[in-house]
Amino acid sequence: MSSREAILKLHSGIYLRGETLAVHTRKKMIVDGEKVKDSEYDTILIKDTSDTSFKKALAEAIKLKEKHNEALVPANYHSRKNGKKTISKGTLSQCLQMTFDKQWESGKNVANIKIYMRDILNYFSPDITLEDMQTPEHYNGFVKFMQKTIEERPSNNLSTYNTRSTNHRLSVLREVFREAIARRLMEQSKLLNPDLRVKSMGWDNLKVIESKSKTIISREDEAKVMEFAYLNNDEEHADAFQFLINGLGMRLQFEFHKFTVDDINYRNKTINFFRHKVDKYSGELPLNDVAYNICVKYRETAFAREDKKLFQIKDFTPYCTKHTFITRLCENQTPMNDICRLAGITHDTVLKYYAQTTPESLRKAVNSINDSNVISLMGHNSKGLIK
8 A cells, every 4th residue: 555545544535546636525515605416526636746746735635625524514513523413502693593484484473573583682692602691690681681671662651561571582582492402503401401391491481470551541631632733733643543542452563554545444434454463354343433534534645655554653652542442442331242353352351451440430330339219327217227
């Protein structure tokens, strides 16, 4: 065996062929953006018979082979050493996107998932590895950050917070960790709690604490808002405000801001719009006179717009209008089935989150048992009742 052949035995995939070194490639390998088929070889010419020329060509061949190996490294591990897989360390941004593409991209909750992902990346560095995140300090810091973030959002008019909001983000993180472990981008043993019996992996949900109830708009406050809007020549805001209070409990982001004039049946005075929460259309629902007259008022301008939206307001966020709409239905003793149908929510949701008490409803309740025909027992007839 020649000295050259002996040297080449130390380098797998490099072969001496006459005056060239052949570097073996593998199938479906991408090198410099081009696919290389199986059993192809890159060749390095040995310029002359001197050892210097041979060593120079060998060094070039080894470098090329290493480049091939790097291109062949799977997504789940870098290399095999001593028969063991070496786990690569997935970064947060990489694994978030990977999990999103696989689990959430085509789901109906995709808009919310994107918000959760943005919040996560606002706290953690996109380049942090999932393993480096596994500390109590990171968990506690993220929980506190989310509460502060949610309370201070401009759209959160009352600065309310409930732990469900943070739990949604924690759920996303847990799914990312599971996906990363499955793809060998993270070791199970590196989790905050690596015990396989602990489903939360140490990233526990917070105890559910509901936010305080949203303020209901009283008739007096409604009149003040309307008056203020008209005084400031902001008629569209005033009309949008009135429409929301009377408009079937539309959610702002996904219903009010997205429905168009095509959703309105002007002949029947009804509307049929897409309800994001239940992922289906509302069906034909009647509009009261206030809401219908506003629809008529903006009909022509809406048809003239490319998007056909009735309102063009971007910074309008009175989230309490849905609560006000449902509470007023309850005050008027509207049957529960009718409330659920109009608002697009379940009985339990109405009772738990929306059917709030007001001073007017409490007064009406106590007055309902007042019977003026009952003879008063006060005076000489009441002596026997007092001990």
